[in-house]
Amino acid sequence: MSNLQRQSPRDLEAARAPRAWLGALGGVGLLALSLVFIWGGIGLGLGAPRRLGTGAFPVITGCALAALSVAIIVIDLRDTSAAERPDWMSFAAIGAALAAFAIVADWFGLIPAVFATTVVASLPDPTLPILGKLILGLVVSLGCWGLFIGLLDLPLQAFKGF
Amino acid sequence: MDILSNFGDGLLIALQPYNLLYCFIGVFLGTFIGVLPGIGSMAAISMILPLTFYLEPTSALVMIAGVYYGAEYGGSIASILMNIPGTPSSSITCIDGYPMARDGRAGVALFASAIASFGGGIIGMVVMALLAPVLAALALNFGPTEYFAVILLGLVAASAVSNGSPVKGVATVVAGLMLGTIGVDITTGAERFTMGIPELRDGVNLVIVAMGLFGVGELIVSIRANSGGAPKNRIDYANFYPNRAEWKAMFGPILRGGGIGSFFGALPGTGQTVASAIAYAVEKKLSPNRGRFGKGAIEGVAVPESANNSATQTAFIPTLTLGVPGSASMALVIGALMIHGVTPGPRLLIDHADLFWGLVASFLVGNLLLLVLNIPMIGLWVRLLQIPYKYMYPTIIVLICIGVYSVNNNVFDIWLTLAFGWAGYLMRLFRFEPAPLLIGFVLGPMMEEQLRRAMLLSRGDPTVFLTRPISGVLIMITAALLVYSFGAALKSRRHARQSARLTH
Amino acid sequence: MKLSRILALPAVTLMATTALADPGAWSDAPVRIVVTFPPGGTSDLVARIVAQHLESDYGQKAVVDNRPGAGGTVAADYVAQQPADGTTLILGNNAPFTIAPTQFDSLPYAPLDGFTHIAYLGASTPALFVQPDAGITTLDQFIATANETGITYGSSGVGSITHILGQAVDNALDIETIHVPYQGSAPAIQDFRAGVLDSYYDMLAQNEDLIAEGATLPLALAAPERAPLFPDLPTFRELGYDVVIENWTGLSGPAGMDPAMVTTIHDSVEAIMADPEVVAQMAQWGIRHTAMTSAQFTDFVAQTIDLWRPLIDAANVNGG
Structure with a gap:
């Protein structure tokens, strides 16, 4: 992706030389996934050519993917260009933001969930003080309330459990 | 001349003030809702459906059609500005549109998308006016074998849209096919890979996959890339008008995209996705500028938008003349007609000629309205990018959450989006592109359904794919495309190795 | 003001409907009719007609809530869990009530005890x-x-x-x-x-x-008698084969609804189904209404489950 190649200088300095085998992990992941589908597909039954079984398509695609993943692992192991340095902080923060939405929306409704998600998502940004994060959360919540509940009338519960 | 006079009558109907008003409401509402991630034409049409019960059938159809292609256009705005595709076909617009936006050329990209949509829409309209009965007959010649072959072609084209290694492109398409098998097997009713979770019985919703892989995955990348503080997009508000070279570059792709799109649009279900993928793949092979594809080529925005929008128009052909809706949105169109006692089917063209021609003419009017409405808006949309990212990204994540949540009103979908978002980020780390996966995911279930049906009807004889003429030709084209892309990749690698050896 | 209301203004003025003053409303809160299909199908349209009439005849705000998925079991499960105060109803049909109980090993709801079956709307053949x-x-x-x-x-x-x-x-x-x-x-x-x-x-x-x-x-x-639209078409029964399978639809609510409320809703629905415009529309869609009391409707659901069970088992509908 183009934006990965366009990182700020600070990031480029911080980028460590990658170990080659790490780059092949993607292929390994795909291989594992394909094995799950092949194994599961066989369990579901392959059927006959005339009446292909429930598991036939997962097994066919799984086998194709397994072969391709092996090729990808080989290609990636020979690839010596610099890999990206993962940003686990943002990875975790965005995950937490989605989790916050799921939990809060279930218990308290949409608008509290929007507030929680906004605040959690903005946590990794050091330039915004905590008060700013809370204000941002409030502004986004009010905006979403007006837009999705007030104007568009989506069938979502704005508040619940109060 | 028959067609011209019919079209003239249709234009008179479409230009009646109240039809004009409903057309305007339709395209405006469609664009507005299409921009919101995850809330597409389906939601927009459901919203206005009760209202259409009170309207004349033609007005109702004109408005629904306006919402439909307005939402398609709105979806491309979200794709270009935020890399969040609303539909699988706009995921192809993302490939070049988003890099353009990051280069500070968001305005040009949005303009190109508007112009290409308009061009594609007009081509689709002309094709519909001239060839509706022919295309309907063509769709009737497509049995399971033919659909399978078309989908296969679309998938190979989808693997060729990726800019990394072709092996990875094919692998992501296949991974998409595989993930598409999650849920109840529609041919036998057995559950597959649902792990006993009832929410997975109907499979993973497309919106979740798109929002996760694209939207969430991209956000994780962008937070650090934008953390410098100052927005790095040097945007000149006034400059969204393409220069002469860009106009010239767009012209051919719009025509070809529109042609490919209007042909495939007539095939229910597969149309728009397959059309955009094939049009992009074809353009990538033909264009003199092919090296810039994937890095912000204006052709790469124009071609899928044109193909997609012309397919959007011709998708009305099977819906109206065969009563076969290709998508949930098209099913709503049928519903809106049924409540007025208009049954879509072969007799619609004859019994309700005014309705059909009013609709065709409204495409012209609606696409013009869309253009007039949206060109002044481009400056406004581009200004959104000026908002500091620290305020933007929490807002985008909220929009994604609401979009996903609104689909089924179920927080389980949010957890799934989280999983797909993390997967999308990891894919980017390992240099896999999400667009082929999304296309595989959408086409996979259709492909499996048609494959199994074809095998059942041929009593287990796989040669039927080669012996039926239409599918035989399509399979040949597919094989040629596949051989060609791998050949080209091998050649370019050999070149690269040779030049590397020379420099050492 | 909601966008959908603003948009509806020109249309509503065309309609010029006047809501009567509340003769038989059973609740002050808006009523939701849950539909097991996405918007656009016949079932959805039937629900919208019912909702529209409830709104204009009884001053009862009624909306259609589409909750498609898993053969209607998503919607049925949802409705079974709602309060039995008459604000949530389901436009049920064969899929969640008379097929799913046999088709699936386990259902999250009880098709008979989990619901108050209120009014039978009709069947198409x-x-x-x-x-x-x-x-x-x-x-x-x-x-x-x-x-x-x-x-x-x-x-x-x-x-x-x-x-x-x-x-x-x-x-x-x-x-x-x-x-x-x-x-x-x-x-x-x-x-x-x-x-x-x-x-x-x-x-x-x-x-x-x-x-x-x-x-x-x-x-x-596959009907008990010939269809008015095609009087020449024989039924399976006339030809000597006892095959009657009809696509029924009816209105139900969560279990434990107040009997007086059930009667009110039932009578409202019967009145709607007798409206000449509705009768004409239903005829066009091939939906034949039969008057049933709530008790008869409940028995009908129970009998149909038993009647279809051997067929569903024989059809091998879950890939076993």
Whole structure:
């Protein structure tokens, strides 16, 4: 992706030389996934050519993917260009933001969930003080309330459990 | 001349003030809702459906059609500005549109998308006016074998849209096919890979996959890339008008995209996705500028938008003349007609000629309205990018959450989006592109359904794919495309190795 | 002001409806009618007609809430869990109430005890259709062809009512046809017209145009009596085969609703179904209304579950 190649200088300095085998992990992941589908597909039954079984398509695609993943692992192991340095902080923060939405929306409704998600998502940004994060959360919540509940009338519960 | 006079009558109907008003409401509402991630034409049409019960059938159809292609256009705005595709076909617009936006050329990209949509829409309209009965007959010649072959072609084209290694492109398409098998097997009713979770019985919703892989995955990348503080997009508000070279570059792709799109649009279900993928793949092979594809080529925005929008128009052909809706949105169109006692089917063209021609003419009017409405808006949309990212990204994540949540009103979908978002980020780390996966995911279930049906009807004889003429030709084209892309990749690698050896 | 309301303004002024003052409303909160299908199908349209009439006749705000998924079981499960105060109703049909209980090993809701079955709306009838140029014009020829060369039939899905009907016909006629499932009847008919399918089962009314055009030929109707639209089409029963499978629909609510409220809703629905405009619309969609009390409707659901159980088991609808 183009934006990965366009990182700020600070990031480029911080980028460590990658170990080659790490780059092949993607292929390994795909291989594992394909094995799950092949194994599961066989369990579901392959059927006959005339009446292909429930598991036939997962097994066919799984086998194709397994072969391709092996090729990808080989290609990636020979690839010596610099890999990206993962940003686990943002990875975790965005995950937490989605989790916050799921939990809060279930218990308290949409608008509290929007507030929680906004605040959690903005946590990794050091330039915004905590008060700013809370204000941002409030502004986004009010905006979403007006837009999705007030104007568009989506069938979502704005508040619940109060 | 028959067609011209019919079209003239249709234009008179479409230009009646109240039809004009409903057309305007339709395209405006469609664009507005299409921009919101995850809330597409389906939601927009459901919203206005009760209202259409009170309207004349033609007005109702004109408005629904306006919402439909307005939402398609709105979806491309979200794709270009935020890399969040609303539909699988706009995921192809993302490939070049988003890099353009990051280069500070968001305005040009949005303009190109508007112009290409308009061009594609007009081509689709002309094709519909001239060839509706022919295309309907063509769709009737497509049995399971033919659909399978078309989908296969679309998938190979989808693997060729990726800019990394072709092996990875094919692998992501296949991974998409595989993930598409999650849920109840529609041919036998057995559950597959649902792990006993009832929410997975109907499979993973497309919106979740798109929002996760694209939207969430991209956000994780962008937070650090934008953390410098100052927005790095040097945007000149006034400059969204393409220069002469860009106009010239767009012209051919719009025509070809529109042609490919209007042909495939007539095939229910597969149309728009397959059309955009094939049009992009074809353009990538033909264009003199092919090296810039994937890095912000204006052709790469124009071609899928044109193909997609012309397919959007011709998708009305099977819906109206065969009563076969290709998508949930098209099913709503049928519903809106049924409540007025208009049954879509072969007799619609004859019994309700005014309705059909009013609709065709409204495409012209609606696409013009869309253009007039949206060109002044481009400056406004581009200004959104000026908002500091620290305020933007929490807002985008909220929009994604609401979009996903609104689909089924179920927080389980949010957890799934989280999983797909993390997967999308990891894919980017390992240099896999999400667009082929999304296309595989959408086409996979259709492909499996048609494959199994074809095998059942041929009593287990796989040669039927080669012996039926239409599918035989399509399979040949597919094989040629596949051989060609791998050949080209091998050649370019050999070149690269040779030049590397020379420099050492 | 909601966007949908603003948009509705010009249309509502055209309509010039006046809401009567609240003669029989059963709740102050808006009523939601949950539909097991996405918007646009006949079922959805029926629900919207009911909602619209409740709104204009009774001053009762009523909205349609589409909750499609998993053969209607998502919607049924949802409604079963709502408070039984009359604000959440479901437009039920065979899928979640009379097929799913047999089709699935475990259901999250009880089709009888988990609901208050309020009012029966009506049923539409499927028929058997064959290729008009295949030389099959009677059920006997159909049986003969099935035994000699084999016959494929398209249904609107595994476990759908047309699949159950296919199984019922196979049982009654003592033949074995090849089932080809589709997702809805429209794609099945498309393949039928492309010539790849020998026959299909679908609702009779929806095929009116195709029959008129000579593109399809109905052989027999799965109703207890002939259809007014096609008085020449015999029923399976008349031909000596006891096959009656109808696509019923009715209004239900969560278990434990107040009996007085049930009566109010039931009577409102009966009044709506007697409205001349509604009668005409239902006739066009081929939906035949029969008056039933709430108790009769509940018995009907229970009996249909038992009646269809052997067919659903024989059709092997869960891939086992």
